[in-house]
Amino acid sequence: MNRKDIALALSLSLLVLALSLTISLEGLGPIVPRELRPLGASFVQNSYNPWNASLTSLSLNVVTAIVWDYRGLDTLYETLVLFASIAATLVVLRGYSELSGLGIKGLSDVSKSVTVVIAPLIVVYGIATAIHGHLTPGGGFQGGTIAVVAATLIIAVFSLEYLYRRGVSTSRLMLLRILGLLAIILTSLSLASIGMPSNVNAYILQNMAKDDSALSMPGVLFDTPLAGSIFLYNLFEFIIVFSGLTFAAMMLVLRESELESIKEAAEVYE
Amino acid sequence: MQIDVLIIPYVVIIYSSLLSVFMTYLVVRERDLLIATILTLTQGVFYSLLYLLLMAPDLVLTYIPVSVGVTPLLLFLLVKKTERFER
Amino acid sequence: MVVNLLPLVLGLTAVTVGAFFDVVSAIGILKLPNFFTRVHSVTIGAIGGSVLPLIGVALISIALEDLGPQRFYLVGTSIVGAIFILILAPTGAHSLARAAYTMCQAPRKPLIYDALENMKEGASCR
Incomplete structure (x- = not known):
């Protein structure tokens, strides 16, 4: 046993000890600062405040309210950056050939049946994180990355061919991604385009009604706060992130040499 | 003996950040790129622990799938397409 | 303090037995000769050392009635x-x-019986 192993074992056991002390003593509690700065205090007071209708966003999760309502334009451009980076992947790997017809080999039967059980659960958890983004910690990006784990699991345990037979191809994912981005842009423009013909004040990226504009997104569904456009933005962001990252993973998994040999054989046969 | 409980999460934060630096050192020293990828994953777990202790659950929800799920897969694919051992 | 004694004792027993399994699995990782046997010992640590204590935690939180209805969240999560x-x-x-x-x-190396002998992939390296 050399010195590295001893250092690793000591540090890991000390970490476990410190974590259990933290959890048992205070339950991760006291790290929250007691005093808030004025900006933070105003966000906390206004993010869910039905009595102050001109400043609220009806979102119980303050982080999501800031990300998609108070600072919505920043997040819109972040989404565009993700979109452009996936497009850059496509530019680097251009000229790929996507053929189905290779056999499904995959891992053993045990791994396959467990993946069949686990992968839908992961996707459901991702969707729940996305569409509850205004109520609990989470949001569109978080839910999308959680759901991408299920897609990569299916690619690794079954094979890429399984996804093709289920109807998931890179061109369809690309289409889904573009539709999601289009939906986000249309949602951000919707209130302005409703207000403009009837000569009512409305703003781009507007969520709730303001002092000088009466138009508003739906704020409450039955008795659950819906937070208007934040719900829609989270849903569409989930679609963009899921399809974009699955697209990148599928592009990197393509077995180029085998596909090339199949293509050459088909050309010779013709 | 009265322990000041307010100080313990800060101690854990300092400790896990030091440990993640140690993991990064191991990643740089490692010649086998597969093992280096797995050590990178460990470092990602420590980072998500840091985010949890700093009360940022949204970042934890992003960082765990990215650092444990997506990044190791991409790195494994790169190792498979190039070489396993660093020269 | 209101405590149901039976679930509390059962839960504490489960946690203690889980700690015993953890120690056994750690000794196994250090002492066993072979990769496959060490994987077996890691699995003992995962099943006996985490599943049993989690069920024990669920039982303990059922027993402590002073925690209020929030304890059922703990039970479900565990x-x-x-x-x-x-x-x-x-x-x-x-x-x-x-x-x-x-x-x-x-x-x-210490091979007594190989059930996968006739499998195609692993046969080449003997």
């Missing part, structure tokens, strides 16, 4: 986590062992 570890840990160990077998990456 039991769901236990079920997930129960499904996933053996699968991970299985795929690790299978990959090591088929890629000939681990020595099979």
Whole structure:
């Protein structure tokens, strides 16, 4: 046993000890600062405040309210950056050939049946994180990355061919991604385009009604706060992130040499 | 003996950040790129622990799938397409 | 303080037995001769050392009635986590062992009986 192993074992056991002390003593509690700065205090007071209708966003999760309502334009451009980076992947790997017809080999039967059980659960958890983004910690990006784990699991345990037979191809994912981005842009423009013909004040990226504009997104569904456009933005962001990252993973998994040999054989046969 | 409980999460934060630096050192020293990828994953777990202790659950929800799920897969694919051992 | 004695004793017993399994698995990782036997010992640590204590935590939180109705969240979280570890840990160990077998990456030195002898992939490296 050399010195590295001893250092690793000591540090890991000390970490476990410190974590259990933290959890048992205070339950991760006291790290929250007691005093808030004025900006933070105003966000906390206004993010869910039905009595102050001109400043609220009806979102119980303050982080999501800031990300998609108070600072919505920043997040819109972040989404565009993700979109452009996936497009850059496509530019680097251009000229790929996507053929189905290779056999499904995959891992053993045990791994396959467990993946069949686990992968839908992961996707459901991702969707729940996305569409509850205004109520609990989470949001569109978080839910999308959680759901991408299920897609990569299916690619690794079954094979890429399984996804093709289920109807998931890179061109369809690309289409889904573009539709999601289009939906986000249309949602951000919707209130302005409703207000403009009837000569009512409305703003781009507007969520709730303001002092000088009466138009508003739906704020409450039955008795659950819906937070208007934040719900829609989270849903569409989930679609963009899921399809974009699955697209990148599928592009990197393509077995180029085998596909090339199949293509050459088909050309010779013709 | 009265322990000041307010100080313990800060101690854990300092400790896990030091440990993640140690993991990064191991990643740089490692010649086998597969093992280096797995050590990178460990470092990602420590980072998500840091985010949890700093009360940022949204970042934890992003960082765990990215650092444990997506990044190791991409790195494994790169190792498979190039070489396993660093020269 | 209101405490149900039976679930509390059962839960504490489960946690203690789980700690015993953890110690056994740690000794096994250090002492066993072979990759496959060490994977077996890791699985003992995962099942006996995390599933049993999680069920024990659920029982303890049922017993402590002073915690109020919030304790049922703890019960549900522990039991769901236990079920997930129960499904996933053996699968991970299985795929690790299978990959090591088929890629000939681990020595099979103390070998008594090989049920996978006739399999196509792992046969080449004997």
